[in-house]
Amino acid sequence: MSDFAELHFEGEVYKLPVVEGTENEKALDISKMRGQSGLITIDPGYKNTGSTESAITFLDGEKGILRYRGYPIEQLAEKSSFLEVAYLIIYGELPNAEELKKWETEITYHTLIHEDFKVLLEGFPSNAHPMGVLSSCVTALTAFYPDSLDPVRSKDEVRISIVRLMAKLPTLASWAYKNEIGQPLLYPKNNMDYASNFLRMMFATPAEDFTPDPVVVSALSTLLILHADHEQNCSTSTVRIVGSSHASLYASVSAGINALWGPLHGGANQAVIEMLEAIKADGGDADKYLAKAKDKDDPFRLMGFGHRVYKNFDPRARIIKKAADDVLGKLGVNDPILEIAKKLEEAALVDPYFVERKLYPNVDFYSGIIYRALGIPTNMFTVMFALGRLPGWIGQWKEMRENNEPIGRPRQVYTGENERDYKDVGSR
Ligand code: CMC
Numbered sequence: 474m475s476d477f478a479e480l481h482f483e484g485e486v487y488k489l490p491v492v493e494g495t496e497n498e499k500a501l502d503i504s505k506m507r508g509q510s511g512l513i514t515i516d517p518g519y520k521n522t523g524s525t526e527s528a529i530t531f532l533d534g535e536k537g538i539l540r541y542r543g544y545p546i547e548q549l550a551e552k553s554s555f556l557e558v559a560y561l562i563i564y565g566e567l568p569n570a571e572e573l574k575k576w577e578t579e580i581t582y583h584t585l586i587h588e589d590f591k592v593l594l595e596g597f598p599s600n601a602h603p604m605g606v607l608s609s610c611v612t613a614l615t616a617f618y619p620d621s622l623d624p625v626r627s628k629d630e631v632r633i634s635i636v637r638l639m640a641k642l643p644t645l646a647s648w649a650y651k652n653e654i655g656q657p658l659l660y661p662k663n664n665m666d667y668a669s670n671f672l673r674m675m676f677a678t679p680a681e682d683f684t685p686d687p688v689v690v691s692a693l694s695t696l697l698i699l700h701a702d703h704e705q706n707c708s709t710s711t712v713r714i715v716g717s718s719h720a721s722l723y724a725s726v727s728a729g730i731n732a733l734w735g736p737l738h739g740g741a742n743q744a745v746i747e748m749l750e751a752i753k754a755d756g757g758d759a760d761k762y763l764a765k766a767k768d769k770d771d772p773f774r775l776m777g778f779g780h781r782v783y784k785n786f787d788p789r790a791r792i793i794k795k796a797a798d799d800v801l802g803k804l805g806v807n808d809p810i811l812e813i814a815k816k817l818e819e820a821a822l823v824d825p826y827f828v829e830r831k832l833y834p835n836v837d838f839y840s841g842i843i844y845r846a847l848g849i850p851t852n853m854f855t856v857m858f859a860l861g862r863l864p865g866w867i868g869q870w871k872e873m874r875e876n877n878e879p880i881g882r883p884r885q886v887y888t889g890e891n892e893r894d895y896k897d898v899g900s901r
Pocket residue numbers: 518703706736737738739741766767773774775776777778779780781782830832835836837
């Protein structure tokens with residue numbers, strides 16, 4: 474392989490180094506190009522821009538491959554636990570038995586939230602979206618744990634900041650929900666596993682305890698694993714860019730939660746259910762909505778379809794579709810919108826518009842249907858995504874700081890007015 478490419482511009486030739494990843498991905502290093510040629514590159518939405526070198530997640534959108542630290546997502550979803558995967562993503566290797574025990578114990582120990590958080594929560598209107606509440610609470614952690622504001626200087630501080638965030642996010646997420654529905658906030662129970670503890674805090678009340686169904690616990694753990702990381706997506710890039718200014722882990726992750734919220738990213742799981750409900754209410758005509766999605770004068774898009782990088786199939790969607798059938802079958806749930814979803818998928822997969830543009834169901838097309846069957850309310854779906862994505866955000870933030878990456882600061886091509894003189898308001 475040639476280790477450079479040539480750029481010919483205005484009679485000069487510039488050599489651009491080629492960088493190669495461990496899966497033979499090749500990239501042009503243009504970091505010195507401006508100094509040499511005066512040129513910058515432009516790529517709105519960073520569709521073809523590598524912002525970093527990362528050793529965490531590999532995905533091949535053409536082949537539908539997703540691996541965390543080299544391990545195929547299919548194996549991890551089937552065999553491991555969410556906390557094991559979280560450790561793998563954050564620390565680079567699967568934990569041995571002793572490391573796993575210590576990790577689980579530490580995370581269990583730190584699940585309690587400072588009592589003053591209750592005052593903060595009371596300040597939100599009861600109809601506040603739980604994603605807004607969650608991101609505010611995660612930012613607020615910086616006030617309660619100022620010792621972790623600059624955690625990169627000490628390994629112990631890094632560790633405790635990470636453990637606190639992993640441990641407290643399920644408690645905060647359930648509190649955001651309880652606050653919304655006006656029920657008392659429940660404390661975590663440290664003898665329960667991660668997913669069960671979260672489900673109990675969501676669905677128990679002081680009047681009635683709640684023991685999660687093992688089918689539900691297992692499905693939730695799988696969903697969390699499937700969402701755990703996805704390389705440089707919108708929210709993860711946000712976490713890295715905020716963290717690149719040396720903002721704290723909590724501030725960086727809070728920004729990631731906000732980026733995830735939008736319907737083109739993590740908010741798609743809520744948007745999918747709302748779309749399927751609307752189709753059902755309108756008589757269940759999948760073809761009508763397919764036609765709307767294809768009409769360029771209609772802003773409607775088929776939510777849960779298409780992906781920036783997967784142009785063949787989304788491996789997570791395959792696992793989730795099967796899980797949706799399993800879970801609904803085991804729980805005896807007969808959800809009519811699952812049938813509408815399947816009809817939409819079948820029709821889209823043979824429709825030239827979707828085929829030509831390589832638009833396939835993504836991870837969010839079926840995840841909302843499972844969350845619904847598990848009893849999770851629709852506006853908590855994106856919160857569920859955030860719980861799953863947390864190890865990815867942490868791992869990527871840690872990698873970025875450990876590699877001492879420079880502050881993120883893209884350039885632009887200016888298209889506004891040229892210099893002009895100020896005129897007094899009366900003479901304009
Ligand atoms: N329905 C109808 N048309 C679509 C859709 C869709 N869901 N997605 C893309 N297209 C069309 C788009 O109009 C464009 O057509 P044309 O070339 O004629 O202008 C073409 O396909 C390429 O689309 P794009 O918007 O340029 O692609 P992108 O890479 O910028 O956007 C996406 C990717 C995921 C934002 C987009 O496919 C979309 O909006 N999907 C629906 C929202 C969704 O499901 N998001 C969840 C993504 S997976 C979870 C996550 O990781 O966040």
